[in-house]
Amino acid sequence: MKLGAKIIVSIMIFFSVMFLFGGYVLISYFYEVTMEREVEGAIEQYQYNKFVVQASLITRGEDWFAGAADGQYDISSMAPDMNGTVAFLAEDGSVLFSDFPAKTEFSVLFSEAEQNMVNYRFMKINNRTFLLTIGIVAHGEISVYLITGVDVEKIQNQQAQIIRKFGAVYATAVSMGIFLIFGISFFITRPIKQLTAATKEIAEGNYGERVAVSGSDEVSQLARNFNRMTEAVHEKVQELSDSARQKEDFVANFAHELKTPLTSIIGYVDRIYKKELPREEQKKAAWHIWNEGMRLEALSLKLMDLTILNHKDxxxxxxxxxxxxxxxxxxxxxxxxxxxxxxxxxxxxxxxxxxxxxxxxxxxxxxxxxxxxxxxxxxxxxxxxxxxxxxxxxxxxxxxxxxxxxxxxxxxxxxxxxxxxxxxxxxxxxxxxxxxxxxxxxxxxxxxxxxxxxxxxxxxxxxxxxxxx
Missing domain, CATH: 3.30.565.10 (Histidine kinase-like ATPase, C-terminal domain)
Structure with a gap:
């Protein structure tokens, strides 16, 4: 995987996880606060209904619940004075009165009720969510269980709607983030791509290749140092090339400098050896041999001096x-x-x-x-x-x-x-x-x-x- 792709994937994973985590925390917090507010409202509603029941018990007497038929009638006549949906259970758990839909099962809620305590529970009734509050209402020897219900389905729907909107925002943010990070990654990795291309050119022998540098960040500093390194390498290669050329020229020139006097010496010696030369020509040949010999002597002495200088302190x-x-x-x-x-x-x-x-x-x-x-x-x-x-x-x-x-x-x-x-x-x-x-x-x-x-x-x-x- 290329560096640009690694940057994009890494940032997107981090961005996605943090965005999801942040969304989860905010949505959960909003839901919890809303539910706490609903619970507080439900308890206040229960307390109000309990007050209504207790007031009725005081004014109508304890025989208000006497007889199922009369009790059912009396309780139903009191329902308009209460808030929300209500139900009354006898001490044995039987339903005395209920505004809830038919076949609503209160047994689980009844089993959790405690003396002098107000309990609440979320229940699904006919595919709707209710917040049920239960407590005991007592007057003299009469005790009944009062259940107050609040429909919180709208809160559940609101929560689902928020999650859907968050999903849409998340998808949009991720899509925009991909393009944004792709652009940022392109600008970050462009100097590195230029460095890669430059190293390829240099590897192929183009030592004059340089990287365009702009800015003062770490990548730009790397490019500047790369150009300095390339310049140093270019100089060293040029020095090596010059040194190799000088050595080749040295050998060629040395061979030539030896060949010229030796050829002249051999030629004159051959003439002296093969022919009877007049005295003047012998002197001339001897002078040329001496002259070329002097050149060879000067050459050898100076080469010796040059060698000594290279190997002596x-x-x-x-x-x-x-x-x-x-x-x-x-x-x-x-x-x-x-x-x-x-x-x-x-x-x-x-x-x-x-x-x-x-x-x-x-x-x-x-x-x-x-x-x-x-x-x-x-x-x-x-x-x-x-x-x-x-x-x-x-x-x-x-x-x-x-x-x-x-x-x-x-x-x-x-x-x-x-x-x-x-x-x-x-x-x-x-x-x-x-x-x-x-x-x-x-x-x-x-x-x-x-x-x-x-x-x-x-x-x-x-x-x-x-x-x-």
Whole structure:
């Protein structure tokens, strides 16, 4: 059974039971109050009739009941002065007088009569309900039983009519309740149905599916949390997909990077082995073999560095930024001059925690990439900024090289990824330098951030926690 049907059935069962119970209590209470009022009226009527009888006994004497014929006559002449339907029974239970329909049986009522007590009982007489009241009327040695009857059939009919009307109201209320609860159930379960449909779409691979959310109730909150969960799942799936693609690209690029120099080496070795080459051609072949060997060596060394970074913990030590960058720029000043590149370095004093050799590798890789991009001027800036999460030292390396296309920026830290492959191979590049640098940045609790319009240079930014000087 679906949730909506369960809600409808559960509420209708509860509503029906409570409605029936409430109706039963009210109708029963009304009937009891009405009957109590009738009983009180019947007793008052009995007391009045008893007073009439006692008054007659006083005025007419005790011989009023003497002789059945005379008594019957005398009692009947008194009946118009009494209220309701009456009957008189002798002490032995025989009927002296009766206004009740013929063949009315008073034996049960007579057997329940008690001395000095007024008893009442409901009896069916000729398919009509009567409230009978019985008591003893005594004067001197004369005692008779006085029975007063009140027709309460109209109350019984009224009760039946109320029950029929209640049944009609109950049927109408249940019918309207079904439609009302169906509508409420529809609006309550609609977000759940949307969630079900969304989960089905997501299970089929449509991770962009979302649930429309409106309101602030628990179901709406569930839908919001579902959307957050879906977003997180989508991001994780995207990360896994990107990771799988990166691994595939890594293997493909690695195989390609090995194939190109090996093919060149094998080709030149084959020429040397099979042919008698002139000295100049031998030197040329040897140079190509050496050049490709250098590429393989650089590739193997950087892959080794990348592997070590993934499986080793490093101890960071606090250093002063101005002294650190003074040493780093001094180490590369000769190389920059040799390549015709000017290097400016301006940093604010602060204390940062670094692993010196790794940070130097990161710094050299950034400068090397700038030089390979054709930069003629490189500027290194280090500033201290206060941020919400604390004080940071921001290192920024700006160059005027060819720049990086915006669509390539997200992938430049992937291993073996090269924006300009022909240029990188000519300069013994393997596309691992920036991947290595980004890994070093992660070890220092940060990431490399790149900015470039693809034409006018590149800016690389690194933010490190620091302590002001």
């Amino acid at each position: 490093f101890c960071l030590q606090e250093v002063k930024t101005d002294l650190l960058f003074q040493e780093l720029t001094a180490d590369v000043e000769y190389l920059m001059d040799a390549k015709g590149v000017s290097l400016d370095c301006t940093v604010e004093p602060a204390y940062i925690e670094v692993e010196y050799d790794l940070f130097k590798t990161l710094f050299l890789n950034l400068l090397d990439n700038a030089v390979k991009a054709g930069a003629k001027h490189i500027r290194v800036i280090g500033i201290v900024e206060k941020m919400a999460e604390g004080t940071c030292f921001i290192m920024q390396v700006n160059d005027d090289g060819t720049g990086i296309p915006k669509k390539e920026i997200k992938r430049i830290t992937e291993a073996f990824y090269m924006v300009d492959k022909s240029r990188s191979r000519k300069q013994h590049g393997a596309g691992i330098g920036l991947a290595l640098s980004d890994k070093i940045a992660q070890i220092h609790g940060s990431r490399l951030e790149f900015e470039s319009d693809g034409r006018n240079g590149t800016s690389v930014r690194l933010c490190l926690n620091c302590r002001e000087d």
